[in-house]
Amino acid sequence: MTAWNNVRAIMKRELAGYFTSPVAYVFLVIFLLLTGFFTFTVGNFFERGEASLVSFFTWHPWLFLFLVPAVGMRLWSEERRLGTLELLLTMPVTSWQAITAKFLASWVFLALALALTFPVVITVNVLGSPDNGVIAAGYVGSLLLAGSYLAVSCMTSAMTRNQVISFIVSVMICLFLILAGFTPVTDLLTKWASPWFVSVVAAFSVMTHYEGFQRGVIDLRDIIFFASIIVFALFATSVIIRSQRAG
């Protein structure tokens, strides 16, 4: 199982890379502060008087919009800037192993960030008796959403050695993925486009698919949607990395 050994070695290095630099801690603190702020203050968690985490999960697409590209922007651009890409790709490692490993490492990191929001779950369980199945589904959706954004960031990161450009482009793409199905935008579209066009555009949106999870529905089609974004973006990453070397 050399393939798995390679993936594991690169994942280990990536994860260690997050925690030896301040990046991980800054990210975790900001993520937790912001989720707290949006859930309790902006989302009116207490005033709602419901035992659910709707006010918590609603904000994730927007929070992730900026935070996930911040995690993903360095994945490949840093390798190119340091020149270690040459080292990595001349090792007995396929580019797929490297891409998968880097993606998984960052995804694990994001999963850790999500896991650290457990006090919200405890709070809502102490105050009332929520449907924990819905909350679990919400977490699954949130993790898939983060994975999709991350795969997009992975792709933009492979395009450039400049992390700022990588960040901005990936925010723009993710913003499109949100807005395509964001209710104000779809409402605007229905005024001049035919309903089927609006639904096709909305089908591309992460919002449409994310909302199902928030209602506690784990639909296979939604999972396939997020999985296909991830696979497509990672495939694009491999094409970009290959074409840069082809000259």
Add this chain to the structure above:
Amino acid sequence: MIRVENLVKAFGPKRAVDDISFAVERGEVLGFLGPNGAGKSTTMRIITGFYPPTAGRVSVGGHDIVDAPLPAKRLMGYLPENAPGYADMTVHGFLGFVADLRGLTGAAKKKAIDRAVETCFLEGVVHQTVDTLSKGYKHRTCLAQSILHDPDVLILDEPTDGLDPNQKHEVRGLIKRMGANKAIVFSTHILEEVELACTRVIIIDRGRIVASGTPAELKARGETAGAVRLAVRGRSADEVAAAAGAVAGAARVEKLGADTGHATVRVYPKTRGDATLAGAVTELARAQGWQVDELVTEEGRMDDVFRAITLPDTVRGAAGKEAR
């Protein structure tokens, strides 16, 4: 071990490597010479599988680098130009990571790291992060990475770049020692390095091989190869030059040192490789009763050959004049 056939690499309309072929066997150290931008690094990147070739084939240990990259890469150690390393990792962590990718585990991994650290003199910096290292240490860390799995084939892009003279000496010695049972290709700008460490030299210019041979063969192509240098005490350079010019087999005489009371001249042979010239000059010195401080047949200089081969034609005439 390494077989390169009709290799071409084009970046847009520019051909960085243009129909290069060579082979390196175990026990050989091939020196790769050439001006900046000649295509040395590009060739090495193709051999190591970083760049796919535009045309031509590369095989390492019988494995084609395009069709079977992984077995080929397993046989190779590679030191890229500028010796990159992960800035946030310690030297030990970095070597550990490379060992993982090389499939080394447990005791073998520890042994390999210890050996590489010792070979590359990294003992003092093992626990430092790569971005805090000086250029020389950074370079040697990357070199250590390349020899970690004791590969059969080593590709080293400017292995002595950024090292101080002592370290250069050590690395050259290391290359020479390892060359006994590996196939090594290394590139350099330093011509004396090639003479000291290589069994064979290839000079490339503008993507093409312009000369190849052993260091001695290449030096013999130099302008001064076979010329006799003579230093005489207590005579004027004009007198010595005039007398030496009359020696049978001497084409022309160049005055090198003309300080009073000490004349140094270089006598060029009429025919290249004329071994009798030194004898004739000795006869002359004896007949004239000169007090000879030095009399030596020159081997030719690598940098003469290098300049003659790699300078563009337009510059060559001017540089030739300036050399005289």
